[in-house]
Amino acid sequence: MSDTPNLSVTQTVREKWGWFLALGIMLVIGGMLMITLPLASSIAVTLVIAAVFVVGGILQIWHAFSVTGWGGFIWDIATGAIALVGGIAVYFNPVVGAAALTLVVAAVLLAQGIAQVLLSLKIRPHDGWGWVLAAGIISAIAGLCIWFEFPTSAVWALGVLAGASVLFNGWSFIAIALAARAAGKRTAS
Template sequence: MTQMVIDKWGRFLALGVLLVIGGMVVIAMPLASSIAIALVIAAVLVIGGAIQLWHAFSVKEWSGFLWQLITGVIAIIGGGAVYYNPAFGTAALTLVLAAVFIIQGISQVMFSLKLKPHDGWGWILTAGTISLLAGLCIFFEFPLSAAWALGLIVGISIIFNGWSYIAIALTARAVSKAQQTPGHA
């Protein structure tokens, strides 16, 4: 624990509380959050694609010029499609999320079975099973899951991020109090 964190534990606590509240807001409005996420990704794709096109034309002599050009055009078209129709983008991202969870879950379950005699294998099996079930729930609820899945996942992530700052703040506060007690060296 650095002295700066100990001295400013209240700021870490405030950040954590704000993130938890923000995560709850995202979860409370999952459709709006999912569409907002899709729009941000659309903007990143369009901007990234434009930069990639600029870069491709600045190194025309490079053997990867054509592939970089194609990749940039695809990113711009994909980002534009998501921006033009955020519901489509949200649906597409939801399917990608479901696929990632399913593949990750299967991978973690298989990995846990390889580790089976070692301590901790059960935690990996549990995590893999949860990922697999989450992916299947999202997939089998599709297209309805497009209205809630992205917002829920992002909201949960923000809440856990907030709780991590709260934990850091409370630990720093305990260290600060210990430093202030008489006889502390």
Template sequence: MSHAEQTVEDMRRKIQENWIWFLVLGIALVIGGLILIAAPLATSVAVTLLIAAVFFVGGLFQIYNAFKVQGWSGFLWNLVTGIVAVIGGIVIYVNPLVGTLALTLVIAAIFLAQGVTQILLALKIKPHEGWHWVAIAGAISLVAGGLIWFDLPGSAAWALGLIAGISVLMNGWSYIAIALAARASRHA
């Protein structure tokens, strides 16, 4: 048995031994995801505040790093980027609704770009089996981006929270699926 096969087997055994904890984690994440979906504005603002904190702290570290490696050719770029991140973090923290609107706009643009890219890819790989799934995924991204974009500024109240909630919910379902599969194979 190769090292990779042994690693996979060890992981499988650990999951089977601890399947109940995977199930508990999955259920907790599903409940958390449902809560996030139920309160999308609060979730959107919370996500925005978290991003503000990341910008602020990351910016401080970037400024510190710029001075730490001052002789480096990227000193000025690092310093300016750090200052902008700190200021951006403060601005978003002071007015999280404006930050939420800006982040929602970025997410809409990403979905639109991803949708177009996936549809073009689907058309490029069209003779291959399964190309239509790529096209469907692209169409869904395009529709989601359009819905968010055309509902601005109203979508700022629900988009980030809904996306975060769906992500957490799906994560929970994946852990539940892993736990149930491990339980079934343990008893087989």
């Protein structure tokens, strides 16, 4: 049973490579649209996050009342209420929500970049440490660019980042599809 699932996955991908290719193409087109319409994409991302906060807040409050004896009741209620109110506030003013999320993204990219640079220096004698260093520098620069361009960056940052993610996801499906097609042709020969 250990090798069978991998073989069936490989076989399925080979047989259905066209579906993988179609999905990849649609994701690439969607990612390019998100990048070319960054404000709409940023607001859409913000509204999705607002919905997650609202649902998460409601579930956390429900959880607090469902397991009252565990000692975290007050904290469950508080964090659930904060998420619920925050989600509602972002939903009713997604532009302000996008601005706040943009600052969070900038801070995370900067902190992650600094951490990766420090990690690269720690693993320096090992192969590939330069890639970790480069990734850290790029992440830190991206965070600083978003931060120093604020509030203008709130118009484009979330949409462009989400679009780039969808675009690269699409390219990965295209690569899988084309590799499976090529492997299928080799096997058939």
